[in-house]
Amino acid sequence: MLLDLEFYLFAVPAVIFAGMSKGGFGSAAAFAATPFLALILTPGQAVGLMLPLLMVMDVTALRMFWRKWDTRIALVLIAGAVPGILFGTLLYGMADPRVFKALIGAVALGFVGWQLARARGWIRPARRALGRGAGIFWGAVTGFTSFISHAGGPPAAVYMLSQKMDKTTYQATSVLVFWAVNLMKVVPYSFVGIFSRESLVADLTLVPAAVVGVLAGAWLHHRIPERAFFALAYVFLVITGTKLIFDALTG
Numbered sequence: 001m002l003l004d005l006e007f008y009l010f011a012v013p014a015v016i017f018a019g020m021s022k023g024g025f026g027s028a029a030a031f032a033a034t035p036f037l038a039l040i041l042t043p044g045q046a047v048g049l050m051l052p053l054l055m056v057m058d059v060t061a062l063r064m065f066w067r068k069w070d071t072r073i074a075l076v077l078i079a080g081a082v083p084g085i086l087f088g089t090l091l092y093g094m095a096d097p098r099v100f101k102a103l104i105g106a107v108a109l110g111f112v113g114w115q116l117a118r119a120r121g122w123i124r125p126a127r128r129a130l131g132r133g134a135g136i137f138w139g140a141v142t143g144f145t146s147f148i149s150h151a152g153g154p155p156a157a158v159y160m161l162s163q164k165m166d167k168t169t170y171q172a173t174s175v176l177v178f179w180a181v182n183l184m185k186v187v188p189y190s191f192v193g194i195f196s197r198e199s200l201v202a203d204l205t206l207v208p209a210a211v212v213g214v215l216a217g218a219w220l221h222h223r224i225p226e227r228a229f230f231a232l233a234y235v236f237l238v239i240t241g242t243k244l245i246f247d248a249l250t251g
Contacts, residue, residue, distance in 0.1 A: 001045050001198040003205070010040050011202065012209050015053055019213015021233070022057040025226060029233035030054065031151040035108040035240040043100035043148075044092070048194035050150055051185060052203045053210045058179040060214055065172035073163055074176045076132055077156055080139020081146070081181045088147030089188040100148060102248035107149045108241030112234045114154045130162040146181050147188070153178075 001007070014033035021030040037046040092100065117123040130138075138159040146152030156177055160170055189195055220229075 001041060001049075001196065001202065003198065003202055006040065007202070010037060011049070011206060015050075015206050015209040016213035016216065017233075018050070018054065019057055019210045020217035020220065020229075022054075022061060023214035023217025023221075025217060025221070025229050029230060030057070031111070031149055031153070032108070032233050032237050032240075034149050034151070035104050035237060035244060038101060038104050038244055039240060042097055043104055044097070044192075044194045045196070045199060046104070047148070047150060048189055048196065048199045049202055051182060051189060052200070053206060054150060055179075055182050056207060056210050057214055058175065058182055061175045062179050065168070065175050068168055068172035069176045070163070070165060070169055070173050073135070073160060073165070074173050074180075076135035077139040077142060077159060077177045078180045080136035081143030081152070081177075081184065084140035084143025084145075085147050085181070085184055085188055087140075088144045089192060092147075092192050092194075098248040098251055101244050101251075104149045105241040105244030105248065107145055107151045108237040108244070111151060111154060112237050112241070115230070115234065128162070129164065130159055135159045142177070143181060143184075146178070147185060150182075152181060
């Protein structure tokens with residue numbers, strides 16, 4: 001990982017955008033930073049660079065929503081995330097880096113498809129609350145997609161939306177789940193060599209961008225329409241996701 005001008009031209013906007021999503025738009029588009037960074041870094045470098053920065057953002061959000069979460073729902077998803085993270089660890093150790101690049105691209109496109117399907121009413125929350133078994137399953141999917149691309153939001157939402165929580169409880173529970181999931185990824189990322197001295201040095205230089213992003217998101221929350229923010233994110237994800245898949249298939 002070379003910390004040159006090209007790196008910062010990609011990394012600073014990506015981190016600020018992730019911070020804006022975490023700080024003012026429910027964090028749903030925060031993972032868009034990973035596909036963007038994967039255009040210039042290896043998949044491992046991209047996810048390794050973002051994890052400490054996302055954890056800084058998580059701690060900030062955790063304080064804002066302290067004890068407003070539903071502990072039972074959070075624990076089901078967190079428990080389910082463990083096998084998903086373990087599967088991601090095993091796959092990372094065995095698969096060609098191009099496989100992970102393609103997976104990051106596929107998750108990016110899948111996220112856009114899932115959000116559009118929800119907006120059009122093609123996907124609706126279950127009429128009845130999903131049981132613990134379903135929560136464990138969706139937690140496992142959350143853990144896996146979070147491991148490969150920090151994109152565990154949609155599978156976690158499938159279970160949480162069925163629980164009919166109010167908006168604040170939903171957001172607080174999501175914050176708690178992803179704080180725990182991101183914390184659990186530290187040891188596996190270290191084990192498979194995703195972290196490096198260069199990535200940790202880069203993280204230290206990018207912490208100000210993360211803080212600026214969170215503050216900017218909070219400031220913009222009531223000043224720009226949520227639809228405009230996510231429209232930009234979707235265009236961004238379609239372009240980067242398609243490019244990553246193309247590179248993986250032709251590389």
